[in-house]
Amino acid sequence: MTQIGFGIVGPGYIAGVIAEALDEASNARLSAVSSRRIENARKFTEGRPGVAAIEGFENLLARPDVDAVYVATPTAAKEEIALAAIAAGKHVLVDKPFRDRASVLRMTEAAATAGLVFMDATHFVHHPRTAAFQAAIPGKIGSPRSLHTAFYFPFSDRANIRFDPKQEPMTALGDMAWYSMRAVVEYLRPEGAVTKAVVVPEHDAETNAIVRASGLIAFEDGRVSTFDVGYTAGTIVMDLQLLGTTGVLQMDDFVLDWESSSVFKASGDKVGYVHRTGMATRKDLSFVPTPPRIAQEAAMIEDFATLVASGDARERAAHAEATAKTQGYLDSLWASMG
Ligand SMILES: NC(=O)c1ccc[n+]([C@@H]2O[C@H](COP(=O)([O-])OP(=O)(O)OC[C@H]3O[C@@H](n4cnc5c(N)ncnc54)[C@H](OP(=O)(O)O)[C@@H]3O)[C@@H](O)[C@H]2O)c1
Structure with missing residues (x-):
């Protein structure tokens, strides 16, 4: 089976969970991991043969073995990295939540225009x-x-x-x-x-x-x-x-x-x-x-890779709409606090 190559930006807690999910998923593999500090990327890739440790997300985006980028940073940094990844021709899996609905729309519209997948990383959706x-x-x-x-x-x-x-x-x-x-x-x-x-x-x-x-x-x-x-x-x-x-x-x-x-x-x-x-x-x-057949987060990775391969524009748009609605409801709650 063809496997899409993932790069992870932000080697923290949830990145570790997704690295394991990438091992379990049949149609994706982990190619590279980037950190703001090379030591952190090296520590994360210890015991993961064949996975490159990279300093700076820009260098990860330049790699031909990275087809898709998983953005696992704090929320404040997600949009800049996701938009740069899309501009570099990479599909993006971005962890929740987002700054606001407008931020979600900038990312989903950029991905759709470039013919790329945008998906948020809500695991249970894929169970x-x-x-x-x-x-x-x-x-x-x-x-x-x-x-x-x-x-x-x-x-x-x-x-x-x-x-x-x-x-x-x-x-x-x-x-x-x-x-x-x-x-x-x-x-x-x-x-x-x-x-x-x-x-x-x-x-x-x-x-x-x-x-x-x-x-x-x-x-x-x-x-x-x-x-x-x-x-x-x-x-x-x-x-x-x-x-x-x-x-x-x-x-x-x-x-x-x-x-x-x-x-x-x-x-x-x-x-x-x-x-x-x-x-x-x-x-x-x-x-x-x-x-479940596999862990729900591995099912998410498999669904993502399937959506990359299928090019199904309607399903891609449905994912983007679900993300925008979810964030829009959160925005309403946030706004209610004045
Ligand atoms: N979907 C889920 O089930 C799930 C579960 C947990 C968390 N999350 C979400 O995922 C995000 C990360 O959570 P986490 O618990 O993994 O956090 P974390 O352990 O602090 O990891 C975040 C990583 O991002 C990098 N980073 C920190 N600040 C950055 C910045 N300003 N710019 C670029 N990179 C930065 C850091 O790596 P370096 O310092 O090495 O660059 C850090 O290791 C949160 O928004 C959280 O809500 C989702």
């Missing part, structure tokens, strides 16, 4: 459960009316980019509510404009970063989503509940599934979703398994 859940909605719950999500993991390292509003402008709202808003796009699928957006944030006293937020977003068609996100609950929480007119679908691991995702690969928990309808008690809940 087979997402398509199965979407397909189950009309038959199992009728018309979705409201969506509740909660996403927390315990985190308190103030030296990390998550506590630096200069690097991650929306701090925990951007980092965590991104997934809540993407669930709105994938599952609630509202039509029309945002009619109401409310966020109650909690700030870290030392850094002023948002560390927890609860909120609500409502749409012209009457659909509503509530969310609760942050780093302060002392445990991981990934709950999702989609309420329709004839039932409810729910999951308790909607972001990083407990069977295949990077953090939980060996948990032994099976992935799927739960359906309930009527006056059900706990014993009446039905679990629908949706087994």
Whole structure:
């Protein structure tokens, strides 16, 4: 099988996860990794034979063995690197979140004009459960009316980019509510404009970063989503509940599934979703398994490489639209805080 060559910019935490996903994916490989400091790139490529360590993303973009660039830097640096990659003729996989919707549109329009793929790196979108859940909605719950999500993991390292509003402008709202808003796009699928957006944030006293937020977003068609996100609950929480007119679908691991995702690969928990309808008690809940073939982040890489090869303009545009909608909803929440 032909493999597309990836270059990674920003050898930090999530770059390590994607380097492993590139090993697992059948149609892509890691060619090179760039850092602002060559020592960091060298450290990252230790134990990865055949992967070049490069200083400066410009030098990575000049390499013929790099067909696509994964941008894994803090949000403040993403657009400049992605636009330079597109100008150099590279497809781009850019990690979430983004500065704002206008930034997303500049990148997606530049990629479309150049005939290149732009995709954001939201792993769960590529899990087979997402398509199965979407397909189950009309038959199992009728018309979705409201969506509740909660996403927390315990985190308190103030030296990390998550506590630096200069690097991650929306701090925990951007980092965590991104997934809540993407669930709105994938599952609630509202039509029309945002009619109401409310966020109650909690700030870290030392850094002023948002560390927890609860909120609500409502749409012209009457659909509503509530969310609760942050780093302060002392445990991981990934709950999702989609309420329709004839039932409810729910999951308790909607972001990083407990069977295949990077953090939980060996948990032994099976992935799927739960359906309930009527006056059900706990014993009446039905679990629908949706087994993954590979880790969801490796599935993302395979979908990306497939989209590069297929040249399918409609599917490329659908990915770009989902990114712009997700960021647009985050922007509405951000703007509501004044
Ligand atoms: N999709 C997901 O599941 C997922 C998961 C985690 C994080 N993320 C997102 O990915 C981004 C990175 O998160 P992370 O946890 O991997 O951060 P991280 O560990 O701090 O890594 C970021 C890397 O980017 C480079 N960098 C830092 N500042 C830069 C700048 N101004 N210009 C260019 N490069 C810079 C650094 O490498 P050098 O200093 O060596 O250049 C650093 O290692 C965040 O926006 C985060 O929200 C996504």
